[in-house]
Ligand SMILES: NC(=O)C1=CN([C@@H]2O[C@H](COP(=O)(O)OP(=O)(O)OC[C@H]3O[C@@H](n4cnc5c(N)ncnc54)[C@H](O)[C@@H]3O)[C@@H](O)[C@H]2O)C=CC1
């Protein structure tokens with residue numbers, strides 16, 4: 510049975526997105542990575558750090574939820590968890606909790622929080638939805654020591670803490686930057702075959718940097734027809750300099766621009782040619 514708050518995404522539109530989605534393959538050595546976010550015309554994710562800004566219109570929002578239904582996990586940085594108190598579930602009609610059984614097609618939320626900044630509790634949206642059977646409880650990737658109370662809260666809801674160990678195999682309180690390939694290895698060990706990485710600014714800019722660009726399999730960006738103005742959270746990766754020469758950081762191939770409502774959705778695969 511459909512629920513009142515469920516979103517719809519038409520097959521005619523999903524057909525256009527499907528070539529950029531993970532295809533089932535049991536032999537991938539790392540999870541399939543889709544980098545996806547919404548920006549303004551001045552390449553910003555939000556009006557200011559710590560502020561949630563609705564950029565996607567209803568049609569592209571439904572597209573994002575379609576993407577969520579097609580990935581095992583959905584990953585954000587702690588800055589986004591703190592700013593947005595996000596739901597991180599899929600609200601497409603027919604998905605588990607929204608007319609479908611169990612948690613079928615619900616992605617696993619993953620929050621990267623090396624220093625334990627995320628002060629979640631039972632009232633955090635993601636935790637409430639897990640309790641209501643409308644989403645999965647989060648995994649917390651951290652190098653910090655997490656209180657037993659918070660661990661219990663996560664575990665009772667079906668989530669867990671993924672402790673990030675330092676090279677000496679000890680939980681590292683000092684771990685502030687985790688290599689993305691190590692992070693993806695940890696997810697692969699947990700059985701994650703595909704992950705959509707939604708943001709925010711630090712996460713996206715880090716992944717788009719020349720060192721990490723090769724880890725991305727697909728990019729799906731919603732472009733909203735608005736300028737936010739200076740001072741927002743901007744998508745602009747560090748420059749790439751080789752042999753003293755400045756080079757573009759990355760480019761997409763197999764590019765498709767799909768108008769959805771007032772927005773346009775850009776899909777592409779990273780072009781690994783120099
Ligand atoms: N328009 C959109 O599609 C989206 C917008 N946002 C917006 O972005 C803003 C949040 O972005 P930011 O403040 O940049 O925070 P963020 O969500 O990128 O989190 C940054 C934090 O994540 C952790 N982190 C990231 N990469 C790490 C790594 N490799 N190793 C270890 N820890 C790592 C660090 O603690 C870092 O300080 C909010 O305003 C939010 O509303 C967030 C997601 C999507």
Ligand SMILES: Nc1nc(O)c(N)c(N[C@@H]2O[C@H](COP(=O)(O)O)[C@@H](O)[C@H]2O)n1
Nearest residue numbers: 547562563564565573593595596597707
């Ligand atoms: N696709 C997209 N469009 C926007 O306009 C956004 N602000 C975001 N933000 C991302 O979605 C999360 C919030 O959505 P839910 O509460 O999970 O439904 C937020 O945390 C960002 O990751 N995305």
